[in-house]
Amino acid sequence: xxxxxxxxxxxxxxxxxxxxxxxxxxxxxxxxxxxxxxxxxxxxxxxxxxxxxxxxxxxxxxxxxxxxxxxxxxxxxxxxxxxxxxxxxxxxxxxxxxxxxxxxxxxxxxxxxxxxxxxxxxxxxxxxxxxxxxxxxxxxxxxxxxxxxxxxxxxxxxxxxxxxxxxxxxxxxxxxxxxxxxxxxxxxxxxxxxxxxxxxxxxxxxxxxxxxxxxxxxxxxxxxxxxxxxxxxxxxxxxxxxxxxxxxxxxxxxxxxxxxxxxxxxxxxxxxxxxxxxxxxxxxxxxxxxxxxxxxxxxxxxxxxxxxxxxxxxxxxxxxxxxxxxxxxxxxxxxxxxxxxxxxxxxxxxxxxxx
Amino acid sequence: xxxxxxxxxxxxxxxxxxxxxxxxxxxxxxxxxxxxxxxxxxxxxxxxxxxxxxxxxxxxxxxxxxxxxxxxxxxxxxxxxxxxxxxxxxxxxxxxxxxxxxxxxxxxxxxxxxxxxxxxxxxxxxxxxxxxxxxxxxxxxxxxxxxxxxxxxxxxxxxxxxxxxxxxxxxxxxxxxxxxxxxxxxxxxxxxxxxxxxxxxxxxxxxxxxxxxxxxxxxxxxxxxxxxxxxxxxxxxxxxxxxxxxxxxxxxxxxxxxxxxxxxxxxxxxxxxxxxxxxxxxxxxxxxxxxxxxxxxxxxxxxxxxxxxxxxxxxxxxxxxxxxxxxxxxxxxxxxxxxxxxxxxxxxxxxxxxxxxxxxxxxxxxxxxxx
Ligand SMILES: Nc1ncnc2c1ncn2[C@@H]1O[C@H](COP(=O)(O)OP(=O)(O)OP(=O)(O)O)[C@@H](O)[C@H]1O
Ligand SMILES: [Mg+2]
Numbered sequence: 001x002x003x004x005x006x007x008x009x010x011x012x013x014x015x016x017x018x019x020x021x022x023x024x025x026x027x028x029x030x031x032x033x034x035x036x037x038x039x040x041x042x043x044x045x046x047x048x049x050x051x052x053x054x055x056x057x058x059x060x061x062x063x064x065x066x067x068x069x070x071x072x073x074x075x076x077x078x079x080x081x082x083x084x085x086x087x088x089x090x091x092x093x094x095x096x097x098x099x100x101x102x103x104x105x106x107x108x109x110x111x112x113x114x115x116x117x118x119x120x121x122x123x124x125x126x127x128x129x130x131x132x133x134x135x136x137x138x139x140x141x142x143x144x145x146x147x148x149x150x151x152x153x154x155x156x157x158x159x160x161x162x163x164x165x166x167x168x169x170x171x172x173x174x175x176x177x178x179x180x181x182x183x184x185x186x187x188x189x190x191x192x193x194x195x196x197x198x199x200x201x202x203x204x205x206x207x208x209x210x211x212x213x214x215x216x217x218x219x220x221x222x223x224x225x226x227x228x229x230x231x232x233x234x235x236x237x238x239x240x241x242x243x244x245x246x247x248x249x250x251x252x253x254x255x256x257x258x259x260x261x262x263x264x265x266x267x268x269x270x271x272x273x274x275x276x277x278x279x280x281x282x283x284x285x286x287x288x289x290x291x292x293x294x295x296x297x298x299x300x301x302x303x304x305x306x307x308x309x310x311x312x313x314x315x316x317x318x319x320x321x322x323x324x325x326x327x328x329x330x331x332x333x334x335x336x337x338x339x340x341x342x343x344x345x346x347x348x349x350x351x352x353x354x355x
Numbered sequence: 356x357x358x359x360x361x362x363x364x365x366x367x368x369x370x371x372x373x374x375x376x377x378x379x380x381x382x383x384x385x386x387x388x389x390x391x392x393x394x395x396x397x398x399x400x401x402x403x404x405x406x407x408x409x410x411x412x413x414x415x416x417x418x419x420x421x422x423x424x425x426x427x428x429x430x431x432x433x434x435x436x437x438x439x440x441x442x443x444x445x446x447x448x449x450x451x452x453x454x455x456x457x458x459x460x461x462x463x464x465x466x467x468x469x470x471x472x473x474x475x476x477x478x479x480x481x482x483x484x485x486x487x488x489x490x491x492x493x494x495x496x497x498x499x500x501x502x503x504x505x506x507x508x509x510x511x512x513x514x515x516x517x518x519x520x521x522x523x524x525x526x527x528x529x530x531x532x533x534x535x536x537x538x539x540x541x542x543x544x545x546x547x548x549x550x551x552x553x554x555x556x557x558x559x560x561x562x563x564x565x566x567x568x569x570x571x572x573x574x575x576x577x578x579x580x581x582x583x584x585x586x587x588x589x590x591x592x593x594x595x596x597x598x599x600x601x602x603x604x605x606x607x608x609x610x611x612x613x614x615x616x617x618x619x620x621x622x623x624x625x626x627x628x629x630x631x632x633x634x635x636x637x638x639x640x641x642x643x644x645x646x647x648x649x650x651x652x653x654x655x656x657x658x659x660x661x662x663x664x665x666x667x668x669x670x671x672x673x674x675x676x677x678x679x680x681x682x683x684x685x686x687x688x689x690x691x692x693x694x695x696x697x698x699x700x701x702x703x704x705x706x707x708x709x710x711x712x713x714x715x716x717x718x719x720x721x722x723x724x725x726x
Contacts, residue, residue, distance in 0.1 A: 129616055132615050135635055
């Protein structure tokens, strides 16, 4: 099954590459310098701020319509924060999120809450946990129909028809409408979540570890479903995962995050063939791990950096095998590579000097 | 579990599951019937009563309960009593005579207005008196549970007292429900400083010693207030003390559920705050709210009775279980006329069954219970 999906993906990717280079299209999403800092409070009676967690720090990327961006990184690297800040589930501390919709560019980072409601029809989220993301007290029909009801997009028979159609699209049976989520398996529940997210035909979908909680065999099914729906509905995905092998099958480009920052961003093929950042390389070494329980085993020594207490210089340097003096004092910048892609590592500048 | 029940289970809502589990709990199910029964009787107290609460009969003070008998020629009947007064102690003794008073179901008795509106004169069980006899010296009296020192019917007063004692709990609960939901809701949904302040206030209220507070309030209550005002005041006092527990439940549940993915999902779908709160968050713990409320009703009932018993709460001519128990302050009276203690039996019965009901509801509503 996986093999088949790979071939299919290859085709669509080639097609998209062509589009990319031929036209200077307006990106659907343009993120610049996006930051989300969480204050840390002490536990006493008087709440006093004692620090700050830079969960996302200076995130920038472009996303073309129809493209899929993967965001990978270890637990706590800030992937969820980035996803939620883009969708304004969290208010960003700083930065700019230009969203191109209805021939208009809207800055999602600053758009007032009132206007945000309408924009919700254009951007949606698929959640990681298929158990907690569905209200256990609502029937499948109520869950999937809710977006249409909130935005008054359909009523009566039209509503029922749309729900039925969507359920069929995600591979569920219309008879399941009156059931409650507890009667479904994890994979089926995730399909319900996908149906809810896509029923309004959004432009942008953030899938936050949408398959991480699922069995490996079910993972492939759900990924294939998401790919089919992408082509069907012309969706643009931000696909968050902590596992590079998942990303490989669905993403056009991949951003690798470490401690709230993007350390490398490249076309999927290029990233897998020629990873530049030592962290990316470490992640790639860990890919063949067949045991889904060992998520954090990246062949890396040391602990994941705590975004609340970052080391000076490059946040990755205490764990880096190629670390040298400069890494301990200077924070590397995210720079464009000649071959395409972005990299934030001093090796990059060293190489440049040599050349 | 057979395959069939398994498939139907997937179509059952939360409430249907709770009901199934609840009725497996026999004691709780029985308590439910008792509680419902008590409230029905309290609701239609004028009909269930034999007389009016202020009916006095100086000729039959401290009449003991009259056992209801049955035979085929007379139907239901009680024996008439004859009073002898001990010439030394003035202690009144009643002896049964052979004369019978017939009893009829749904017979005509004292006329009354149901809920103060609907004129009516039928009662559940009355002594057979002709309409002309009622209210005159010829009327024969039927004291099912005996009479008190003014010859008032204890059974009638128990039922009338049930209306006051049981309703005061419900009304106090309703007020504390509103207070608890609103204040707890604000605390949990808004969070931050607001939450902090509300929590401290709750702790202060919770730390107040109850009895001195009640006494202070009773002392502050003007003596010339009408019984209705006093009743209202007692209710407010009880509910002001009682909302904190619910507010805590609501707050902690909101804090917990607010972070659930489905709440985040709803807000990302564009749902308004009120939709999120009322459609997604509150339904997640209505069962908890109901349980918390049920568990608090007995406390409210006990609060009213103890206040009234101590003379701090309701006062005659209002009839409540606590007011009736004031007659038991006198140990000698209790020793000689033990039926005066009957309100106690009803208090215990209603408090116990409400507690069992609450327990059963909690077990049924808790999704993690073992069964
Ligand atoms: N509401 C919050 N308040 C304070 N700190 C937070 C909050 N949310 C996230 N963080 C911190 O921000 C950092 C990034 O968290 P985030 O959930 O984005 O990581 P992640 O990459 O999605 O991890 P995972 O793979 O475990 O989902 C973590 O260190 C986390 O502790
Ligand atoms: Mg996450």
